[in-house]
Amino acid sequence: MPDKHTLPVLRSAVQTCRGCTLYKHATQAVFGAGSAASRVMLIGEVPGDSEDLAGKPFVGPAGRLLDEALALAQIPRDEVYVTNAVKHFKFTRRGKRRIHDKPTRYEIQACKPWLGAELEAVEPDIVVVMGATAAQSLLGPSFRVTKERGHALTTELARWTFATVHPAAVLRAPDDEARRAAKEEFIADFDVIGDYFKKL
Numbered sequence: 001m002p003d004k005h006t007l008p009v010l011r012s013a014v015q016t017c018r019g020c021t022l023y024k025h026a027t028q029a030v031f032g033a034g035s036a037a038s039r040v041m042l043i044g045e046v047p048g049d050s051e052d053l054a055g056k057p058f059v060g061p062a063g064r065l066l067d068e069a070l071a072l073a074q075i076p077r078d079e080v081y082v083t084n085a086v087k088h089f090k091f092t093r094r095g096k097r098r099i100h101d102k103p104t105r106y107e108i109q110a111c112k113p114w115l116g117a118e119l120e121a122v123e124p125d126i127v128v129v130m131g132a133t134a135a136q137s138l139l140g141p142s143f144r145v146t147k148e149r150g151h152a153l154t155t156e157l158a159r160w161t162f163a164t165v166h167p168a169a170v171l172r173a174p175d176d177e178a179r180r181a182a183k184e185e186f187i188a189d190f191d192v193i194g195d196y197f198k199k200l
């Protein structure tokens with residue numbers, strides 16, 4: 001970790017991170033995106049294929065769903081810092097495709113100092129953990145997103161912390177009906193977050 005924890009310093013330093021072995025196969029580390037003045041910080045799991053190539057978080061299909069939920073909740077994009085619990089893409093090759101793999105507990109732990117430094121640099125009023133990986137990293141292994149989603153939680157991370165599912169999980173729902181229902185719930189979670197955002 002560098003001595004100075006400003007976002008530009010961290011963003012550059014993370015490219016030389018050797019805290020776990022994921023750097024070996026990824027194109028680059030994908031650091032968070034957004035202003036240090038953002039009042040909301042959204043935390044996903046790990047960059048996907050598109051993010052690994054672009055070097056920016058949530059630029060693929062999951063990012064588009066996220067943008068839709070933010071717009072409906074009337075949370076301006078420039079008030080949002082978006083990042084992931086793990087900064088390097090983890091995948092298995094299947095033919096030409098690179099299929100996303102879940103990070104291990106070890107990889108989540110190894111990457112945590114970067115996430116902690118982002119929280120320190122941004123000091124958001126609202127933190128949103130999306131999915132079990134981000135929840136495990138920041139709220140511990142026994143935290144259950146399905147039980148705690150949709151309401152404000154009191155934590156040390158921010159004034160208000162929220163948990164919701166990962167947008168990619170919504171897109172992976174087994175059929176159209178399940179996908180429609182999962183999307184509705186995801187958008188409802190963001191509506192609640194939007195209500196708190198208006199109180200800031």
Ligand code: URA
Pocket residue numbers: 044045046047048051056057058059060062063084168
């Ligand atoms: N899924 C994530 O968790 N993060 C991204 O940046 C993209 C997809």
